[in-house]
Amino acid sequence: MIEGGLDVFFEAFLRKDSVFFEKRTLQTPYIPEIILYREEQTKQIANILAPSLKGDKPSNIFIYGKTGTGKTLTVKHTTKKLMEAAERENTPLKIIYVNCKLKRSADTEYRLIAHLATELGKSIPPTGLPTEEVYKAFLRALNTQKQNYIFVLDEIDQLINKTGDNVLYNLTRINEEAADSQISIIGISNDIMFVDNLDPRVRSSLSEEEVVFPPYNALQIQAILRQRAEIAFNKDVLEQGVIEKCAAYAARDHGDARRALELLRVAGEVADRKNSKKITIGHIDEAEEKIDRDRIIDIITTQPKQYQLVLYSILSLNPNRNKNMFTGEVYEVYKSLCRKTNTSILTQRRISDILSEFDMLGIVNAKVISKGRYGRTRDISLGISEAILPKIKTLLEENMRV
DNA sequence: GTCAATTCACATGAAAGAGACCACGGTCTAGTG
């Protein structure tokens, strides 16, 4: 495109009407002033945390609920208010929020402690130190001043599944070693069964209090969407039934409000791109497809080469569908593919793991079945909609050539 | 026909290795006064 053309384009873009008024209210980091249908939970959490304002140690809290039920939102909201109150009263209090799922941030014991220590002003190198050392540095940081600490560990189940419950044990025990400071932990998890697998000592101290977030129902999601849409969009851009449809989609998926909001936002973007002044029900369908496609394409292109080879093997086995494939077949195709592309061949053990990861990502459906005399294997079928298969296939082919 | 044993083709777990990345402390080197 020539320079002048670009200028015109940007100019036009700026002047173009948008359905959005304030888009960020539909995005994840946004915290509304009023959180609908979570009064009960907010009150509970506030009650439990309140003692920290008097310098006492609040109980540890364990919070669970499915994704998109407002756990993180509510906790962030309440802790923020708590922090404000503490500042007014001049109470020494520090609240640190950590998302344990973020790769390279806090998904191992070392990194979690390092992250916490960094938040306390002690910078720790990303690797290289014995974990013991990191704990010491962390303790020193804790003890520099007399203070109450509240650590919010989001998606804590991810961390524990990976590294075991040592971390939590150490953290809960640190209270005894930290002379002047007291720490409380708020653990947030999607997985309700998670606590059951914990070491009993850890369990009893971590879940001194428990707060449960039930899924929203369709009506509640509608109300939430309305609340946000009010600010997010210009007046009268929503066609009749749009909100209802968004809510219905999300409710079908165990009441995930985040999904619903994303759907609405993307629908708005689609409408914008089409220069439509209104968001129609059709846009929602398109948005849903787009989200799906983007998600899968994103996953696929960021996977390492070996994963892509495995996926390609599955794809090339797919044409004779209406019959599912098994691990052994996939592995055979994969092996020949490796030879063709001059890639080192991984063991079947590894492929087995990769397949189960694909299953978790929703790219394939893999179920372990027993074929009796003919052994036990995974029953694999594609979990991607037919429409985008060709695109993915060419994408993979391009990537493999490199 | 019934029932337990067998058997297949992997699944699943645990442990350990390879290799990348990094910090730290000690040693060496070259530049400075």
Added chain:
DNA sequence: CTAGACCGTGGTCTCTTTCATGTGAATTGACGA
């Protein structure tokens, strides 16, 4: 004399391999009716 370059050691972390053990039902074969 000192700052910086350059090791060697020891640590984490991810991806893999190796070895070991587990598993569920179709099949088999013995057994009794």
